[in-house]
Amino acid sequence: MSVLNLAQAINQALMQEMEKDESVIVLGEDVGTDGGVFRVTEGLWKKFGGERVIDTPLAESAICGVSIGLAINGMKPVGEIQFDGFSLPCIDQLYSHAARMRNRTRGRLTVPMVLRIPYSGGTRALEHHSESPETLFVHIPGLKVVVPSTPYNAKGLLISSIRDPDPVIFMEPKRVYHAIKEEVPNESYELQIGKARIIQEGTDVTVITWGAMLKVVREAVEQLSEKYSVEIVDMQTLSPMDEETFIKSVQKTGRAVVVQEAPKTCGVAAEIVSRVNEKILTSLEAPVQRVTGWDTTMPLPKLEEYYLPNPNRIGKAIETVMNF
Amino acid sequence: MSKKVSTSSKMIQILDENGELHGEIPKELNNEQIKKIYETMILTRAFDQTALALQREGRMLTYASTFGQEAQVAAAFALEKDDWFVPSFREHGVFFARGYPISQYMLYWVGDGRGMQIPKDINCTPISVPVSTQILHGVGIAWAMKLQKKKNVVEIFFGDGATSKGDFHEGLNWAGVFKVPCVFICQNNQWAISVPRSKQTASETIAQKANAYGFEGVQVDGNDVFALYKVVKDAIDKARSDKGPTLIEMFTYRLSDHTTADDAKKYRDEKEVEVWKKKDPIDRLKKFLLKKKLLTEDENKKIWEQAQATVDAAVKEEESMSPMKSEDIFTNMYAEIPENLKEQIEEAKRVSP
């Protein structure tokens, strides 16, 4: 075991997978000599050289599209998009090709690639550096979307993503890259994709969240710990979704709050609420509440705190379902 | 119909790094205008140094320095009043040359959305952070000019890294096909964060890429205000008379880190920076002006003092402005606020900090 932050845990996962499997390569803007703008790929270039840790031209569509080709032909590319806001040119390649290559060729060609995307706000960054676009990827059938929240699950989930036979969008909560430390096993390990985890057990209400919002949810729940027994579900994977875990939890507590950083309309929270309604509507003691970003453009830093879900807003939503 | 287009393989220079002339000063530039360009370059550098200092004190967000690229000011001086410019994020000098209020420009860099509420008398788009994307908007703005039979032109700015994106190809191709009245100005500062120009493209020059789009490409010493003004002015005249676009490769250098969040020592040799420091665009013009007795050391000192005073006053003004209202994030999403947003405004009032 070592105590690592989230960026270090991801770095370790990349190191270990590259050591184990020669077909794993890392490509993206500034991932090589610079070691990545968040230091996530630090040391890789020194260790594996410029043929396996590649500084690419500035071209997100190409990072994604070329990775598709690499993956089709026997490589295991781990592409990096420098920031969430620049992942959008990849949508064409993902939607039209990566996600459906297996289906279109009836299994003849497959795309075992990973696209890593730092996402989330709260870092006082410049415009287009604080987006939460997970919904866009979740809405594309054929992609897997993984969102770690702590160093431990980041390492295990990234290793599983690299070994996965299908394209995985791996969204890293940049807000907590260096802000959370945790014990992480030194050896390589996998965590199952498509599986949520219970962070803490409780009996009054279930709070469901993922990625960067987990830390905020924990703070909110901590503040109410004397008052309510709260169960926290960390989704970990948004596609495919582990319905069983959150349905079981909400069935037990009868109350739920879903917390997401992305804008409200059609977000992943809406999908979770729908599934609760479809499966266990009659077990509910109160309508499920959502705490989300507003349906606005991500504000510049001066107003970003006003946009982001915070412990206060989450606490109020918990009170709403508890006092229904 | 096929036609040959020429792309000169030689970099154009008029004023060398010792302040010596190797050609004629563009006829449109009189002494007064040259001085004005000089002053605006110094203003830009004073702003830059101040911004870097403020950033270190936590009074500014991540900031992209324009140190070494101040000759860009000359490109703005070639525009007429109603012409447009379409910036990337490293065109502070262009903004100032076009009269953008410094205090308001500063607002953007402290994370206040009002910074890009562009004054009515300035024709430009807001800073574009997603690299290369703005090229297409510039082409559209210029094309509209042509469709509306207006005689104005558009300068479109982007970096060397931006030439790798599809948007660059699509924008230049479109402009070539429709003979759009714009000038593409690539600030080739040799680096895109840690990626050197040589790893960005296998082309010998960026200017030569214009060949493939059927129009002229010119490589110019980007630290030489006279040469830059000349090639930009020629390209603007051409665009204005409906003879199509031009690609100008402004050969310059990013003397600073990429931004305040970057440490260039990790990936680039300090010796390279030292070489380029000797080509400084401001020093070079100063040498010329002193030699021609258009400037004295005393006057020079005053110009710097005046620039710093202007910037300091702008900072003071920016920092004493009343903050944006939190509800402002909901306004200007649409011309009219839809019902769901009205609901969210109310909810936000109830639950937000």
Ligand SMILES: Cc1ncc(C[n+]2csc(CCOP(=O)(O)OP(=O)(O)O)c2C)c(N)n1
């Ligand atoms: C589409 C996109 N990808 C990545 C980034 C992150 N980024 C910001 S500036 C930059 C390098 C830009 O290089 P260049 O075009 O040469 O402009 P310069 O910074 O040198 O002025 C990168 C990769 C971005 N802003 N937009």
Ligand SMILES: [Mg+2]
């Ligand atoms: Mg550059």
